[in-house]
Amino acid sequence: MTIKTGDTLPEATFLQMGDNGPEPVALADKLKDRKVVVFGLPGAFTGTCTSAHVPSFMNTFDDFKAKGVDEIICVSVNDPFVMKAWGESTGAADTGITMLADPESAFTTAIGMDFSAAPVGFVNRSKRYSMLVENGVVKILNEEAGPGQCEISAGETLLAELG
Secondary structure, eight states, rough: OOOOTOOOOOEEEEEEETTTTEEEEEEHHHHHHHHEEEEEOOOOOOOIIIIHHHHHHHHHHHHHHHTTTEEEEESSSSOHHHHHHHHHHHHHHTTTTTTEEEETOOHHHTOOOOEEEEGTEEEEEEOOOOEEEEEEEEEEEEEOSSSSSOOOOOOHHHHHHTT
C-alpha cells in the first residue's frame, strides 16, 4: 500500500555514519513533535538525484527553516558510507540536510515507494518523492511519475505548497 496524505509514517530504522561507523537512526525520534521534510530518490551519485533533486533542497533549505521546518531528510536505498560521501560531495551535509540510508529498502517498501529497474542496476530502489511530515503524519506528499523527473518532488514545489 502506498502512503498517502493523512497517513502516519511506519516505524523505521535507518543508518547514518557516526564517529565510530554506521549508527542506527530511529525515524520516530526524528518525527516526534517536529515538522520534517522527507525526500526520497532512486540513488546516490545518480544523474537527476545529484543534479536536480538534492540541489533543490539545498537551495530552499533556509526558506524551509523560516517556515518552521525542523529538519530536511534525504532517504535513499544505499549504504551509509555512500550516503555520507554523497552528502559531502554535493554539499548537502554542509547545508544541513540529513542523509539517511535505507540499505534494505525496508522503509521505502513499507511506504509503497519501491521500484526496480534491473537493466540499470536498480533493485528495490526508491521512487522520487517529497513529503512534509508533522509529528509523524504526512501532511503533503508529492510523487514523481518517473525516476528521471524532478518537478513535483522538488524542494521549490514543496516549499510553495507550505504557503
